[in-house]
Amino acid sequence: MSLRIVVCVKYVxxxxxxxxxxxxxxxxxxxxxxxxxxxxxxxxxQALQIAEEADDAEVTVLTVGPxxxxxxxxxxxxxxxxxxxxxxxxxxxxxDVMGTSLxxxxxxxxxxxxxxxxxxxxxxxxxxxxxxxxxxxxxVPQVTLLSEVSVEDxxxxxxxxxxxxxxxxxxxxxxxxxxxxxxxxxRYPSFKGIMAAKKKPVESLELDDLDIDADEVGxxxxxxxxxxxxxxxxxxxxxIVKDEGEGGKQLAEFLAGQKFI
Amino acid sequence: MAEILVYVDHVDGAVRKPTLELLTLARxxxxxxxxxxxNGAADTAAVLAEHGAVKVLTADAPEFTEYLVVPKVxxxxxxxxxxxxxxxxxxxxxxxxxxxxxxxxxxxxxxxSGLITDAVDLEAGDEGPVATQSAFAASFTTKSRVSKGTxxxxxxxxxxxxxxxxxxxxxxxxxxxxxxxxTGTKVTxxxxxxxxxxxxxxxxxxxxxxxxxxxxAENFGIIEALADSLGAAVGASRAAVDAGWYPHSNQVxxxxxxxxxxxxxxxxxxxxxxxxxxxxxxxxxxxxNKDAEAPIFDLVDYGVVxxxxxxxxxxxxxxxxxxx
Numbered sequence: 001m002s003l004r005i006v007v008c009v010k011y012v013x014x015x016x017x018x019x020x021x022x023x024x025x026x027x028x029x030x031x032x033x034x035x036x037x038x039x040x041x042x043x044x045x046q047a048l049q050i051a052e053e054a055d056d057a058e059v060t061v062l063t064v065g066p067x068x069x070x071x072x073x074x075x076x077x078x079x080x081x082x083x084x085x086x087x088x089x090x091x092x093x094x095x096d097v098m099g100t101s102l103x104x105x106x107x108x109x110x111x112x113x114x115x116x117x118x119x120x121x122x123x124x125x126x127x128x129x130x131x132x133x134x135x136x137x138x139x140v141p142q143v144t145l146l147s148e149v150s151v152e153d154x155x156x157x158x159x160x161x162x163x164x165x166x167x168x169x170x171x172x173x174x175x176x177x178x179x180x181x182x183x184x185x186x187r188y189p190s191f192k193g194i195m196a197a198k199k200k201p202v203e204s205l206e207l208d209d210l211d212i213d214a215d216e217v218g219x220x221x222x223x224x225x226x227x228x229x230x231x232x233x234x235x236x237x238x239x240i241v242k243d244e245g246e247g248g249k250q251l252a253e254f255l256a257g258q259k260f261i
Numbered sequence: 262m263a264e265i266l267v268y269v270d271h272v273d274g275a276v277r278k279p280t281l282e283l284l285t286l287a288r289x290x291x292x293x294x295x296x297x298x299x300n301g302a303a304d305t306a307a308v309l310a311e312h313g314a315v316k317v318l319t320a321d322a323p324e325f326t327e328y329l330v331v332p333k334v335x336x337x338x339x340x341x342x343x344x345x346x347x348x349x350x351x352x353x354x355x356x357x358x359x360x361x362x363x364x365x366x367x368x369x370x371x372x373x374s375g376l377i378t379d380a381v382d383l384e385a386g387d388e389g390p391v392a393t394q395s396a397f398a399a400s401f402t403t404k405s406r407v408s409k410g411t412x413x414x415x416x417x418x419x420x421x422x423x424x425x426x427x428x429x430x431x432x433x434x435x436x437x438x439x440x441x442x443x444t445g446t447k448v449t450x451x452x453x454x455x456x457x458x459x460x461x462x463x464x465x466x467x468x469x470x471x472x473x474x475x476x477x478a479e480n481f482g483i484i485e486a487l488a489d490s491l492g493a494a495v496g497a498s499r500a501a502v503d504a505g506w507y508p509h510s511n512q513v514x515x516x517x518x519x520x521x522x523x524x525x526x527x528x529x530x531x532x533x534x535x536x537x538x539x540x541x542x543x544x545x546x547x548x549x550n551k552d553a554e555a556p557i558f559d560l561v562d563y564g565v566v567x568x569x570x571x572x573x574x575x576x577x578x579x580x581x582x583x584x585x
Contacts, residue, residue, distance in 0.1 A: 015515070015534050019397040039516060097376065098369070123515060124397070126538075127378045128359070129366035132330065136367040141445030142330065145359055147509075157449075160329075161510060163358060163461060164272060168450040169329055175446075181516040182509050223375030223409040227391070230402050235560055238546075242553075243567025248575025251547065252583065254563045258545060260467065260491070260524050261583050 003057035003151070006113045007047045008104055008134070009040040009076055011069035012124040019124070021229040024219065026094045027124060029066065036072035039119035041186035044076045046179045047117045048187070050151045058082050060111055064092065064103050070202065077197035078189035084202040085111055091207055094219030097127055103217060104130075105137040106210040115156065116176045120145055131178035141171035147182035263351035264344050265291040268337060268364065269309065269317075270356045274301025276308050278464050279356040279418040284312040286383045286421045290390050291351045293428075294318065296340045296435065298333055299325035303432055310430020312423065318343075318435040329446035330360060334367040336437040341372055341411070343435070350411050352390050354383075357415040358463075365415045374410025381420045381521065381542060390414065398515075398534055399541035418464045419521045454510070462494045462511060467524045468543070470496035470513055471506075472536070474529020474550060474569055478506040483573050484528060490580040496520065496540075498530045514539035528569045532557025549573060 013019045017032035044061065051057035061076040063069050064087040073084040087107050095103070108116055116138070121128035135142035143149075146158035146169070156175050160167045161182070189197070207214060215221050241250055255261050265287040270277045280295075287293035295314040297305040302319040309317050318340050324332035337353070344350045355365040357379050369376035380392035389412050394403050406412070462468065469491065471484040481495075488495045497507035499514050513520055515538040525543035530536060532548070532555055540546070541560065548557040553566045565572050 015398065015538070019400070021396075021401065021403075025403075097366075101370070120516075126515075126519075127362070127366075127376075129362050129376065129378060132363035132366045133370050136334075136370045139442065141442070142363070143446055144329075144363065162360065162454075163463070163510075164454055166452045166454065167329075167448050169446055170449050171446045223369075223373075223407060224377055224405055225408045226403050226405045228404045229396065232395075232400055232402055235546075235562070238558075238561040238563055240553075240558055240561070240564040240566060243565050243572050245571075246575075247549070247565040247567040247572040248577075249579050251549070251563065251565050251572065251576050252579035254547070255524070255580070256583060258524070260545075261580050 003051070003054045004112050004114045005047045005051055005057060005059045006108050006111055006116045007043050007059060007061045007076065007081065008116065008118040008130070009044065009061055009063050009072050010037045010122045011035070011063060011065045011072035012037045012122055015123055020231070024094065025226040025229050026219065029068070034068050034071065036075040037119060037123045039121055039123055039181060042179050042181055042183050043117045043119045044079050044081060045186040046149055046183050048080045049184070050115065050149070053151070060085060062104065062107055062111065063087070064100055073202055074197055075189065077200045078194040079187055080193060083200055085205060086202055087205045087210070089207045091214040091218050094222060095217045096222040096224050097125070097130060097133065098223045099217035099221055101130055101133040101137055103210065103212060105134055106212060107205060108138065110210060114173045115151065118176070118178045120178050120180045131176050135176040138176065141175045143169050143171050143175050144178040146177060146179050149177060149179060149183060263291040263349045264294050265351055266337070266340055266344060266353040267293045267295045267314070268353070268355040268361065269295050269297040269305055270358060270361060271297060271301065271305050274304030276305050277356070278423065281308070281312050281423040282418065282421045283354050283356060283416055284309070284314060285424045286416060287354055288313050288426060289383065290385045294344055296337055298336050306430050306432045310428055311425055313426040313428045314430045315428045317430050317432045319432060320435040320437045322437065324439055324443055327448055328444050329448055330363050330367065331445060332439055332443045333364050334371070335439050335443055336435060337364060337368050338371055339437045340435055341368065345411070352412040352414060355413070355415045357417045362415050365413050369413040372410055374413050375407035377405055377407060377412065377414045380414050380416045383414065383416065395542050398538035417519070417521055419466070459488060460492070460494045462496060462513070463518050463520055465494035466522055467491050467493035468496045468513070468520050468522045469493045469526045469528070470498065470530060471501055471528050472498035472530030473500040475501060475506065481507055483570070483577070487526070487573050487577045487580070490577045490584070498536050527557055528573055530557055531555045532560065
């Protein structure tokens with residue numbers, strides 16, 4: 001039977017743009033270009049490699065987000081994913097990680113899966129908790145933050161490099177996997193891949209299709225509330241000196257004045 | 262007063278500094294009840310009591326080391342249930358390590374609670390604890406609270422001072438029954454990271470980082486020498502890590518570690534957004550770079566435009582002689 005791989009990806013505001021909050025304290029998506037979260041490219045790459053190793057596999061890329069989020073799906077399809085699922089619904093505006101994970105879990109169950117792969121974190125919210133929450137919601141093992149991953153005979157294995165130790169992990173499928181930027185360089189879409197992506201199927205789903213009520217998601221359904229968001233005042237201009245032979249000593253003087261030495 | 266569960270990050274009974282910082286924050290909103298799991302759990306009690314834990318719940322079982330994350334979630338849930346049943350539980354605080362965040366996240370889903378990660382400050386509010394967070398590479402500061410369930414909040418290292426505040430710290434055994442998922446992910450081998458003798462990057466009060474300008478693995482010695490003179494941790498930019506000059510475990514930035522030390526010294530780092538995301542909340546920022554136009558200089562409290570191969574060794578010598 002075919003190995004079903006679902007990759008969760010996110011469409012995020014470009015970090016090199018001027019990111020800010022909208023009036024309702026959600027992320028302002030209008031004033032800055034979006035793109036596939038860089039850390040998710042590593043997840044797509046590992047999904048494609050696992051699929052290439054398997055006799056028969058299908059890679060589905062899944063996202064929850066507004067109309068523009070299709071761009072993230074197209075990028076993943078042009079890298080080589082087989083098909084895409086896009087959950088889009090006006091009621092999703094302002095959904096927090098708990099709501100997003102609920103929508104993803106329902107969509108994953110509807111699609112069918114043996115492995116779910118995600119990046120280690122999104123580059124906008126940077127919480128890094130979604131894969132663990134998905135595993136909890138789906139009731140399957142989490143094999144997360146892997147810098148190396150392989151799948152063989154229904155078992156996923158990987159290496160997790162933590163603060164104090166490096167661990168080898170192992171779990172039976174189905175499982176939720178997340179990979180770090182150390183898992184392997186992500187491929188660039190080829191021209192052929194970009195052309196082929198235009199013909200690949202993108203399934204659109206709404207909350208109704210997933211039996212989710214509008215009050216379980218969105219700003220109103222969020223389990224957290226942002227009360228304020230203030231732009232950090234620009235740092236007051238620091239002292240900048242040109243090294244003319246005494247730069248190190250001058251810096252030491254500054255550090256001593258600040259009681260660091 | 263309401264109780265606050267504090268998850269204890271420790272290695273064989275030695276409590277790591279971020280947990281002691283959490284106890285300082287916990288005391289602002291209630292009475293800290295510490296939860297220590299695994300080998301050496303009971304040995305943590307003395308230091309936790311010294312820093313304000315009114316109670317220390319401990320549990321040890323092979324599951325905590327042999328399987329990933331979930332056994333610890335089962336235990337924290339047992340602590341949550343027991344404290345909630347006995348009195349009023351106002352929040353669950355967990356250090357923002359990679360594992361800490363995963364534990365907190367799974368617990369939050371299970372108990373139907375909202376989750377806040379990477380708080381850099383915490384205060385009591387009318388509707389529960391209010392957490393300060395940094396967003397978008399620290400260009401914004403937000404204040405948030407949990408609006409459903411018992412707030413589950415993870416807190417970044419260096420967010421509060423460690424303060425002694427002696428309390429009872431009575432040790433109690435925590436009864437844990439592991440669920441079916443606890444043994445889902447087996448840890449088949451574990452290699453402890455070799456100690457460099459330097460402080461852990463995310464916990465260090467001072468971080469000295471090198472980037473593209475260091476120009477080779479062999480030159481990182483001068484960055485390390487400066488770090489050692491200051492008792493600092495060593496960091497590296499993505500460019501330096503991708504070039505293979507320094508291990509990925511030391512990478513500071515969006516795809517590496519996020520640090521928030523008292524002092525951050527960037528040497529030969531231009532200050533791309535990727536890097537800024539990981540260090541912009543540092544209290545004092547210093548940069549040394551040949552390029553006067555490098556964006557890092559927009560962030561600094563003190564900058565030296567110059568060759569790091571001249572400036573860094575001179576600084577190291579000066580630090581050493583002043584420390585004499």
